[in-house]
Amino acid sequence: MFLQRTLCLCAISGWVALLYAAPEETSQETTEKTPDESAPDDDYLRTLDEPGKPYRALRSGEGFRTNVMGRDVRVEPRDRRVVDAWDLGITNSPRADTSEILPFGALYFWRHPDEDTLFRGVVVGLFNEIYYARSPKDWGPFEWIATLDTFTVPVGQSELIDGEDREASELIWGYVRAGFGFGYRRQIEPGNQDNMLALGFTVEPGLLFFDEGEDTAANLDVPQTTFESRFRLQFRMDALVRNLIELPHSGFALGSDLLYGHREPWDDWGRPGSQTFHRASSSRDYVEFTGYALGVTGVPFVESERHRLFATVHGGVGEGLDRFSAVRVGGGPDPRGEEYGAVWRPFLPGAALNEFFPEHYVIAKAAYRFEPTFFTSVSLGGFVAYLERVRSNSLRRLSQETDVLPGLVARLTTGFVLETRLQIEYAYNWGVIRRDEHGGHGIVVHVSGQF
Numbered sequence: 001m002f003l004q005r006t007l008c009l010c011a012i013s014g015w016v017a018l019l020y021a022a023p024e025e026t027s028q029e030t031t032e033k034t035p036d037e038s039a040p041d042d043d044y045l046r047t048l049d050e051p052g053k054p055y056r057a058l059r060s061g062e063g064f065r066t067n068v069m070g071r072d073v074r075v076e077p078r079d080r081r082v083v084d085a086w087d088l089g090i091t092n093s094p095r096a097d098t099s100e101i102l103p104f105g106a107l108y109f110w111r112h113p114d115e116d117t118l119f120r121g122v123v124v125g126l127f128n129e130i131y132y133a134r135s136p137k138d139w140g141p142f143e144w145i146a147t148l149d150t151f152t153v154p155v156g157q158s159e160l161i162d163g164e165d166r167e168a169s170e171l172i173w174g175y176v177r178a179g180f181g182f183g184y185r186r187q188i189e190p191g192n193q194d195n196m197l198a199l200g201f202t203v204e205p206g207l208l209f210f211d212e213g214e215d216t217a218a219n220l221d222v223p224q225t226t227f228e229s230r231f232r233l234q235f236r237m238d239a240l241v242r243n244l245i246e247l248p249h250s251g252f253a254l255g256s257d258l259l260y261g262h263r264e265p266w267d268d269w270g271r272p273g274s275q276t277f278h279r280a281s282s283s284r285d286y287v288e289f290t291g292y293a294l295g296v297t298g299v300p301f302v303e304s305e306r307h308r309l310f311a312t313v314h315g316g317v318g319e320g321l322d323r324f325s326a327v328r329v330g331g332g333p334d335p336r337g338e339e340y341g342a343v344w345r346p347f348l349p350g351a352a353l354n355e356f357f358p359e360h361y362v363i364a365k366a367a368y369r370f371e372p373t374f375f376t377s378v379s380l381g382g383f384v385a386y387l388e389r390v391r392s393n394s395l396r397r398l399s400q401e402t403d404v405l406p407g408l409v410a411r412l413t414t415g416f417v418l419e420t421r422l423q424i425e426y427a428y429n430w431g432v433i434r435r436d437e438h439g440g441h442g443i444v445v446h447v448s449g450q451f
Contacts, residue, residue, distance in 0.1 A: 045074065048374060057305040058244040058374050060192075066374075081193055083110040089423075089446020091332050093352050102353075104333060104446070112193050116143075118185070120341045126153050131341065133183060133200075141186045145200050147179030156213020159323060160355050161392050162433040163440070169276060170213035171222065173324060177206030177230070190241055190251065194340045197237045204230040208263065208324065220276070223269040223324075233258040238340050240296065245413055245421055246338050247369070247377055248296040249308065253343050256291035261325055275398040278322060286325050288318030292344050299368075308369040310381070314346035315362040326357035329387060331427070331442045348385050349409045350429025350442040360402070361387035367409070375415035382408050385431065405431025420449035 048058075048066040058064055063077035088105045111119040116135040122128065128150045135143040156170035183200030187193075209225040216222070236255040243249040266284040270277035292314045299307040316327055331351040346363050348356070367381025385405040390398055407429035416422035425444045432440040 045076075055304045055306050055371075057249055057371060059249070060242040060244060060246055062244065064374075081110075081112045083108065083450065085109075085448060085450050087333075087446055087448040089333065089444065091353070091444040091446075092442065115185075115187060122341075127151050133185065133198075135185070141184050143183050143185055145179070145181045145183050145202055147177075147202060147204065149175070149177045149179070149204075149206075151175050156215065158213070158215070159390070160352055161390050161398065163352070163435070164392075167215035168217035168220065168271075170215045172211040172213050173209065173223070175206050175208045175228070175324075177204050177228075179204040179232075181232075183234075188237070188239055190239065192241065195239055196340070198235070200232075200234045202232045202234070204232060206230070217271060220271050221267075221269050224265060224267055226263045226266050228261060228263050230259060230261045236340075236344075238343070240294070242338065243371075243377075244374060245377060245415060247413060248294065248310065248338065249305070250296050250298070252293070252295045254291075254293040255344055256289065257344070259288045259290075261286050283320050283322045283325065286318060286320030286322075288316060288321060288325070288327065290314070290316035290327055290344070290346075292346070294343060306371045308371075309366070310369055310379070311364075311366045313362070313364045314344075316346065316358075317360040319359070321357070321359050323357045326359065328354040328357055329361055329363070329385075330355040331429075331444075333444055333446060348387075348405065348429070349383060349425070349427030350407045350440050351405075351432050352440075355432070356387060356389050358388040361385065363387070365409075367411075377411075377413045379411045379413075380408075381410075382406070391433075403431060405429055407431070416447060418449065420447050422447050 045063045045065045046058075048064055061078040061080045063075055065072065065074045067073065085108045086105070087108065088103070090101050090103050093100045093102050105124070107121075107123045109119065109121040109123070111117065118131070118133045120129075120131045122130075128148065130148040132146045133143045135141070151174045153174055154172065156172050158165045158167050158170040160166075179202045181200060181202030183198060185196055185198040188195050188197050206228050207225070208228045210223045212222055234255070234257050236253075238253045240248045240251040240253050262285050264284070266280045268278065268280050292312065294310075294312045296308055296310050298305060299309060318326065327346065329346050329348050329351070330353050331347065331349055332353045346361065348363055363383065363385040365381060365383040367379045369377055369379035371377050383406065386402065387405070388400055388402045391401045392398055407427055409425065409427040411423065411425040413421065413423045423444070423446055425442075427442040429440050429442065430438055432438070434440045
């Protein structure tokens with residue numbers, strides 16, 4: 001079971017793209033400054049902590065010079081349009097009777113050489129997420145889009161109900177989906193290369209496959225492998241300015257997805273005569289709408305940029321969803337909106353990885369963040385989720401309930417050795433069920449960097 005959960009975690013955590021060199025170009029103010037042959041070599045670099053001036057946080061990719069422990073440090077501006085990066089870490093996976101420490105990792109690639117081309121890739125092997133958009137000559141802001149999403153974990157995955165694995169529901173399942181379509185994309189203020197407004201429509205045909213696991217109940221009818229057609233309408237707007245360690249510093253981001261799916265063929269599946277039996281008619285066709293909004297600003301009446309306020313809202317509603325189509329909500333690595341392509345994902349700190357698959361949910365988070373140095377950030381915040389989840393009563397009968405799950409979360413993000421970034425996060429969730437009681441912990445530690 002440990003191996004199964006480890007492989008599953010490595011696969012589905014691949015979207016983690018919040019890396020030390022994540023895609024954020026220098027601000028317009030920085031990129032317009034170039035060395036002047038008649039000026040000293042470092043005149044175009046900003047000097048930190050200038051006397052008499054309020055603290056101003058470094059922007060992502062911005063060059064600077066400073067003095068650290070008596071030594072002069074000089075950092076040149078970085079090109080944010082080409083990124084190759086990695087992310088490795090561990091997280092706990094809380095259950096009713098244990099809390100395993102599981103590894104995760106991913107490779108991340110970003111290419112945005114001009115306004116006509118965008119490539120984003122998250123590669124894990126068992127999980128891969130590829131997005132490519134290209135605007136041909138004379139198309140202006142209009143573009144064609146190609147995508148590829150794969151989830152091919154070769155071990156059984158069981159459902160987590162009240163913090164307990166229901167091994168009888170274990171299935172080996174996954175998908176391979178290509179996508180193609182067209183869209184509209186343009187740059188927006190504040191003018192960094194990942195500040196974009198994008199609309200896209202894609203058709204996503206794919207294979208949804210199933211097999212028995214080691215602990216699958218003998219009387220469980222396994223879903224049939226099927227062809228799945230999905231149609232997606234997507235909206236993205238990113239107007240965030242990110243700081244040196246890739247945290248949102250100011251601005252906002254918002255977006256939404258409207259998804260329709262159809263499976264053919266598709267038969268009844270589950271355990272006949274039980275609550276786990278599913279009629280084909282209830283999930284052959286499904287629809288889901290998800291959306292999010294994120295905002296970052298300074299503390300009112302405080303001039304220093306060391307102090308920031310951060311808030312996010314994620315929500316979704318659908319019909320005909322099941323464990324294979326619903327957006328998963330759970331704990332684990334949380335991007336907190338730090339990367340253009342990952343900000344849409346809903347995360348619930350303190351929950352187990354992908355613990356819930358609700359038909360409707362709302363998750364709101366708010367935090368205060370303090371920057372003691374230009375390369376370190378600490379934050380403390382709270383969250384509350386209102387979502388549908390499966391519960392088990394004293395007779396082991398399952399039912400759908402909509403509950404409130406509140407909690408607190410603290411995080412440290414800092415520059416680390418060899419030009420890497422370290423993040424440590426602790427969360428406590430009062431709404432999750434562990435050992436038949438409410439309350440559970442979540443811990444994430446990971447290091448990321450360029451290669």
